[in-house]
Amino acid sequence: MEVLIGLSFLAxxxxxxxxxxxxxxxxxxxxxxxxxxxxxxxxxxGFLNQYLKVSSKVLHPxxxxxxxxxxxxxxxxxxxxxxxxxxxxxDFMIRGFSEGNKSPKMLVRSPNKRIGVRNPLWFxxxxxxxxxxxxxxENTGNEENIVEIFDSYALSR
Amino acid sequence: MMxxxxxxxxxxxxxxxxxxxxxxxxxxxxxxxxxxYAHLIARRVFETALGLSRQGLQAIPTHDGFLxxxxxKERGTSPYFQSFGPSLSGVSSAEFPLLVKALSHYRFRFVLxxxxxxxxxxxxxxxxxxxxxxxxxxxxxRKMVLQTILSSVPII
Numbered sequence: 001m002e003v004l005i006g007l008s009f010l011a012x013x014x015x016x017x018x019x020x021x022x023x024x025x026x027x028x029x030x031x032x033x034x035x036x037x038x039x040x041x042x043x044x045x046g047f048l049n050q051y052l053k054v055s056s057k058v059l060h061p062x063x064x065x066x067x068x069x070x071x072x073x074x075x076x077x078x079x080x081x082x083x084x085x086x087x088x089x090x091d092f093m094i095r096g097f098s099e100g101n102k103s104p105k106m107l108v109r110s111p112n113k114r115i116g117v118r119n120p121l122w123f124x125x126x127x128x129x130x131x132x133x134x135x136x137x138e139n140t141g142n143e144e145n146i147v148e149i150f151d152s153y154a155l156s157r
Numbered sequence: 158m159m160x161x162x163x164x165x166x167x168x169x170x171x172x173x174x175x176x177x178x179x180x181x182x183x184x185x186x187x188x189x190x191x192x193x194y195a196h197l198i199a200r201r202v203f204e205t206a207l208g209l210s211r212q213g214l215q216a217i218p219t220h221d222g223f224l225x226x227x228x229x230k231e232r233g234t235s236p237y238f239q240s241f242g243p244s245l246s247g248v249s250s251a252e253f254p255l256l257v258k259a260l261s262h263y264r265f266r267f268v269l270x271x272x273x274x275x276x277x278x279x280x281x282x283x284x285x286x287x288x289x290x291x292x293x294x295x296x297x298x299r300k301m302v303l304q305t306i307l308s309s310v311p312i313i
Contacts, residue, residue, distance in 0.1 A: 031186065038190060125208070133242060135255070150201065
């Protein structure tokens with residue numbers, strides 16, 4: 001009887017390990033990655049909105065760049081310059097150019113090492129509307145996109 | 158033997174709510190995702206309209222019919238999504254494969270109505286956006302109506 005119970009537990013453990021490694025397990029991880037990427041992307045748009053509110057002008061990209069730019073340069077109401085960009089690790093960063101504020105600061109960390117950022121783009125459209133697009137991708141395997149998100153901001157008059 | 162049967166039965170009974178919980182979580186996540194994209198559509202429409210309002214309210218495109226955010230020959234594509242991304246050619250599956258899939262659930266209309274009590278004031282309009290989307294497995298929210306005041310002169 002003890003052998004039977006032991007074998008049953010062993011079978012349950014093996015089946016659980018198999019479930020984790022199987023396609024359905026990978027799908028679950030994919031779903032979790034999607035949820036965390038969507039959360040990170042929403043935080044990025046939140047920060048972007050917050051910094052645009054206190055900016056007087058967007059210096060880069062300009063309307064003459066229809067294909068967009070991988071970073072955004074803002075001029076604050078106090079005249080300071082701030083660059084918003086993504087690091088190679090996929091973290092959303094800000095770098096100030098005022099005196100005593102030159103070191104980059106991380107605003108949103110990449111969800112995890114399995115996830116990277118693909119093609120973050122800022123566009124300045126006619127009418128003073130800043131558009132933003134970003135995709136989070138798998139860092140391993142086929143590098144498929146996990147989440148794609150966009151946002152728009154009408155700049156102050 | 159009896160003990161094993163009892164333990165197995167208890168385990169099975171306990172597993173039922175776990176399975177239900179896991180499947181429900183997936184549905185809730187999908188509903189949350191639908192709501193997120195509905196808000197992103199709303200932000201794109203309102204922010205673009207706000208930007209264009211500087212050129213006068215007549216410069217703001219409106220459509221009384223429900224149009225889609227992605228290419229749709231049957232319903233038509235909203236002007237707010239006809240120039241999207243670096244190629245300015247709309248949300249295409251070649252450039253934005255996931256966005257095409259995510260936005261295909263939505264259709265919306267955008268109209269400018271007179272502001273109550275200010276009907277004769279042509280520089281002031283109530284912008285109304287109504288977004289409909291396919292609910293997840295036939296359940297959950299399926300529409301959202303948002304409105305804001307737009308003016309051709311800055312409102313302090």
